Amino acid sequence: xxxxxxxxxxxxxxxxxxxxxxxxxxxxxxxxxxxxxxxxxxxxxxxxxxxxxxxxxxxxxxxxxxxxxxxxxxxxxxxxxxxxxxxxxxxxxxxxxxxxxxxxxxxxxxxxxxxxxxxxxxxxxxxxxxxxxxxxxxxxxxxxxxxxxxxxxxxxxxxxxxxxxxxxxxxxxxxxxxxxxxxxxxxxxxxxxxxxxxxxxxxxxxxxxxxxxxxxxxxxxxxxxxxxxxxxxxxxxxxxxxxxxxxxxxxxxxxxxxxxxxxxxxxxxxxxxxxxxxxxxxxxxxxxxxxxxxxxxxxxxxxxxxxxxxxxxxxxxxxxxxxxxxxxxxxxxxxxxxxxxxxxxxxxxxxxxxxxxxxxxxxxxxxx
Amino acid sequence: xxxxxxxxxxxxxxxxxxxxxxxxxxxxxxxxxxxxxxxxxxxxxxxxxxxxxxxxxxxxxxxxxxxxxxxxxxxxxxxxxxxxxxxxxxxxxxxxxxxxxxxxxxxxxxxxxxxxxxxxxxxxxxxxxxxxxxxxxxxxxxxxxxxxxxxx
Numbered sequence: 307x308x309x310x311x312x313x314x315x316x317x318x319x320x321x322x323x324x325x326x327x328x329x330x331x332x333x334x335x336x337x338x339x340x341x342x343x344x345x346x347x348x349x350x351x352x353x354x355x356x357x358x359x360x361x362x363x364x365x366x367x368x369x370x371x372x373x374x375x376x377x378x379x380x381x382x383x384x385x386x387x388x389x390x391x392x393x394x395x396x397x398x399x400x401x402x403x404x405x406x407x408x409x410x411x412x413x414x415x416x417x418x419x420x421x422x423x424x425x426x427x428x429x430x431x432x433x434x435x436x437x438x439x440x441x442x443x444x445x446x447x448x449x450x451x452x453x454x455x456x457x458x459x460x461x462x463x464x465x466x467x468x469x470x471x472x473x474x475x476x477x478x479x480x481x482x483x484x485x486x487x488x489x490x491x492x493x494x495x496x497x498x499x500x501x502x503x504x505x506x507x508x509x510x511x512x513x514x515x516x517x518x519x520x521x522x523x524x525x526x527x528x529x530x531x532x533x534x535x536x537x538x539x540x541x542x543x544x545x546x547x548x549x550x551x552x553x554x555x556x557x558x559x560x561x562x563x564x565x566x567x568x569x570x571x572x573x574x575x576x577x578x579x580x581x582x583x584x585x586x587x588x589x590x591x592x593x594x595x596x597x598x599x600x601x602x603x604x605x606x607x608x609x610x611x612x613x614x615x616x617x618x619x620x621x622x623x624x625x626x627x628x629x630x631x632x633x634x635x636x637x638x639x640x641x642x643x644x645x646x647x648x649x650x651x652x653x654x655x656x657x658x659x660x661x662x663x664x665x666x667x668x669x670x671x672x673x674x
Numbered sequence: 675x676x677x678x679x680x681x682x683x684x685x686x687x688x689x690x691x692x693x694x695x696x697x698x699x700x701x702x703x704x705x706x707x708x709x710x711x712x713x714x715x716x717x718x719x720x721x722x723x724x725x726x727x728x729x730x731x732x733x734x735x736x737x738x739x740x741x742x743x744x745x746x747x748x749x750x751x752x753x754x755x756x757x758x759x760x761x762x763x764x765x766x767x768x769x770x771x772x773x774x775x776x777x778x779x780x781x782x783x784x785x786x787x788x789x790x791x792x793x794x795x796x797x798x799x800x801x802x803x804x805x806x807x808x809x810x811x812x813x814x815x816x817x818x819x820x821x822x823x824x825x826x
Binding site for chain 2: 363367470
């Protein structure tokens with residue numbers, strides 16, 4: 307960078323207690339004036355050694371801990387772990403449970419994306435309105451989960467071999483109502499944010515991730531699709547009953563912050579389509595899993611699913627004991643944040659906040 | 675030059691659209707409730723504090739074994755003649771509890787369950803680390819227990 311005025315290099319510590327780092331992320335920024343010349347993310351402030359805890363818990367007991375990984379989309383973490391465990395134990399959940407899992411996973415994707423786009427808008431200066439609108443709609447999803455499994459954040463709903471509770475006609479009606487309501491509501495977000503000139507100018511061209519860069523850094527999820535790579539585990543390696551549904555994989559053109567936001571908005575529309583189809587085709591039966599079974603896993607397995615943040619993988623090694631020998635979790639946020647230093651080099655600090663917010667990281671998942 | 679005016683016009687329109695969205699919410703009913711005065715009803719499956727129907731417990735220890743955080747502690751005495759176990763003490767550590775609900779799912783007689791209590795404040799730390807589930811008035815100081823939910 308060519309500057310006429312020479313200023314002393316300044317190191318600014320951003321975080322860990324900073325409102326726009328989305329949790330306890332600590333960025334060590336090297337600044338030349340207002341331009342970021344180097345960035346080192348420091349992680350580990352939320353480390354709870356969940357992978358080690360897994361070595362001292364049976365598979366059934368470990369499901370509540372997966373809630374604490376990605377606390378904004380716990381259903382998807384439950385799902386990823388239970389699918390991995392079922393693959394290892396060669397079990398298959400009843401058909402009704404598989405449909406229910408798809409419904410709750412997509413509902414949770416909507417709730418998670420709502421929070422992602424609204425906090426992103428908040429980082430850009432849209433202080434209260436989008437956040438309150440998103441919280442109002444997220445509350446409806448959370449209320450559905452509350453009726454379905456009894457908790458609003460840490461669900462422990464998807465169990466190995468099924469789910470925790472059956473869908474009642476009341477809850478089914480609430481879900482159908484929500485789909486109709488929210489389809490109209492997304493247009494409000496379009497009017498409020500997507501086409502807003504200030505929002506557009508502020509986020510277009512910021513933090514561009516190119517196709518090659520995204521593939522090199524193993525960026526996954528909406529951040530990858532915004533760069534124009536059409537990769538979705540739901541579509542390319544279908545699990546559960548995703549191959550029975552008709553949905554599109556939205557991709558972006560430039561890979562900038564606005565594209566990542568836009569892909570999330572479009573993904574919510576696709577999720578609504580999946581929920582609608584699943585609610586129409588849900589078969590009868592008993593989806594409830596028995597929790598008092600003792601599993602003795604042996605062998606090793608890797609299973610990946612599409613969580614709202616990207617490619618979530620569970621690697622379990624069992625040696626025939628009740629406890630797994632090793633459990634490795636591949637979390638999407640961890641790979642996505644690895645791209646951050648290269649992403650924000652040369653930007654202003656305020657634009658770095660924009661790039662960070664558009665990646666939609668969750669610290670519980672990075673540190674685990 | 676012409677494009678600039680188009681851009682400015684489109685920008686003004688986009689901002690006005692946003693005002694319409696926010697303005698519309700003035701005529702909507704508020705979605706919030708006045709919390710300390712009004713309280714939302716807990717759902718049927720809500721998982722609050724652990725609770726026990728003492729007469730139903732058969733001391734099978736399944737809840738103690740499945741608890742992921744070892745929040746439950748149960749002792750029982752075996753009657754030498756009838757070989758039946760009688761509950762001696764049942765201690766619940768709410769500090770360790772993660773409210774996953776595995777204990778109520780595993781219980782064969784539906785003795786242990788998670789009740790509807792959600793605002794639980796205590797004066798002493800021992801009140802939260804060692805709750806005697808066999809005492810009938812264990813949650814008396816935080817209000818009426820379990821009555822709000824009507825679990826089977």
